[in-house]
Amino acid sequence: MGKVKPPRVGLAYLLSQVGAHAADDFARRLKPLGLTTQHVGILRLLAMKPKELTQRTLADYLRVQPSRLVLLLDELERDGLVTRVTDPDDRRCKRLAATKAGLARFRQVETVTNALEADMFEGLSRDDRVALIGLLRRVAGGVGLTPGVHPAYGRLAEKEK
Amino acid sequence: MGKVKPPRVGLAYLLSQVGAHAADDFARRLKPLGLTTQHVGILRLLAMKPKELTQRTLADYLRVQPSRLVLLLDELERDGLVTRVTDPDDRRCKRLAATKAGLARFRQVETVTNALEADMFEGLSRDDRVALIGLLRRVAGGVGLTPGVHPAYGRLAEKEK
DNA sequence: TATTGTTATACTCTATAACTATA
DNA sequence: TATAGTTATAGAGTATAACAATA
Numbered sequence: 009m010g011k012v013k014p015p016r017v018g019l020a021y022l023l024s025q026v027g028a029h030a031a032d033d034f035a036r037r038l039k040p041l042g043l044t045t046q047h048v049g050i051l052r053l054l055a056m057k058p059k060e061l062t063q064r065t066l067a068d069y070l071r072v073q074p075s076r077l078v079l080l081l082d083e084l085e086r087d088g089l090v091t092r093v094t095d096p097d098d099r100r101c102k103r104l105a106a107t108k109a110g111l112a113r114f115r116q117v118e119t120v121t122n123a124l125e126a127d128m129f130e131g132l133s134r135d136d137r138v139a140l141i142g143l144l145r146r147v148a149g150g151v152g153l154t155p156g157v158h159p160a161y162g163r164l165a166e167k168e169k
Numbered sequence: 170m171g172k173v174k175p176p177r178v179g180l181a182y183l184l185s186q187v188g189a190h191a192a193d194d195f196a197r198r199l200k201p202l203g204l205t206t207q208h209v210g211i212l213r214l215l216a217m218k219p220k221e222l223t224q225r226t227l228a229d230y231l232r233v234q235p236s237r238l239v240l241l242l243d244e245l246e247r248d249g250l251v252t253r254v255t256d257p258d259d260r261r262c263k264r265l266a267a268t269k270a271g272l273a274r275f276r277q278v279e280t281v282t283n284a285l286e287a288d289m290f291e292g293l294s295r296d297d298r299v300a301l302i303g304l305l306r307r308v309a310g311g312v313g314l315t316p317g318v319h320p321a322y323g324r325l326a327e328k329e330k
Numbered sequence: 331t332a333t334t335g336t337t338a339t340a341c342t343c344t345a346t347a348a349c350t351a352t353a
Numbered sequence: 354t355a356t357a358g359t360t361a362t363a364g365a366g367t368a369t370a371a372c373a374a375t376a
Contacts, residue, residue, distance in 0.1 A: 014316035027188015028320040100334040131311040150292040155175035159189040
């Protein structure tokens with residue numbers, strides 16, 4: 009069945025392959041918590057308790073379609089993790105905030121993340137990990153990635169260039 | 170508009186973020202060639218001129234659904250990059266091969282890849298790149314990734330575990 | 331008239347199962 | 354009966370445009 013020799017691939021491929029594995033593994037571990045990576049991206053920001061964060065601001069930052077954000081927030085709100093409150097000063101806007109349950113759920117996510125990293129980088133020493141982080145940060149900075157904003161959110165990146 | 174402070178993220182997140190960027194950038198550069206990353210995954214294997222490669226074998230190796238592979242091969246065949254020949258010994262099987270045009274197209278892909286890597290890792294020295302490759306290979310090996318098989322092909326990875 | 335959030339719609343990608351032809 | 358390839362169908366994700374409420 010498996011008579012196929014592995015082809016040679018470059019650094020970018022390797023990076024994308026390992027990165028995709030990390031994302032898949034994370035998504036799998038998130039499932040028992042009833043969350044997707046997109047939910048977590050939202051919770052991660054709301055957990056910092058930013059003031060005056062509206063759906064529009066969040067959509068712009070994460071590069072999600074506002075219409076997509078509606079559905080994601082519907083789910084988070086239904087589970088009691090997030091609140092949407094109409095702004096009294098501008099009744100068009102809704103102020104977003106994480107609930108206590110939302111913050112607690114996010115701490116669970118952090119536990120999941122720690123477990124993932126422990127497994128995934130088991131073979132790497134402390135120094136190795138520091139070196140890897142440093143190299144990746146330099147690449148990320150070089151190509152202009154925003155810290156904490158995952159490209160998978162909006163594939164509109166294609167249009168920007 | 171952008172009053173959001175960047176949250177702290179870990180190594181796995183950084184990896185997935187940079188990896189997703191690499192994949193997006195590659196897909197963007199592939200578009201003028203009329204190919205997707207999935208097409209390239211197939212071409213990459215066929216460019217090694219393996220003997221007796223059938224659709225079933227390819228699907229198992231790449232972890233694509235056979236039904237999905239049909240469509241991908243339809244496109245590659247329509248563009249004259251790949252041939253499907255019914256095996257005379259077992260008329261159910263089709264032997265796959267890259268055409269001359271297919272091999273030429275794949276060389277163009279390699280040029281695109283080189284350009285991508287030159288841009289993406291511009292800020293890294295030769296030694297940095299070697300170090301990064303080494304670290305990533307160790308992670309890839311540690312989590313059991315198959316060289317040259319991108320997780321994005323089959324999301325059925327979720328079921329295996 | 332412009333903007334926020336929402337709804338409706340279409341399109342792509344993936345997954346499943348049913349079908350055919352061969353064995 | 355089992356397998357290789359194909360087709361059909363349904364589901365999730367994404368994108369666009371249209372819409373109601375508010376400014």
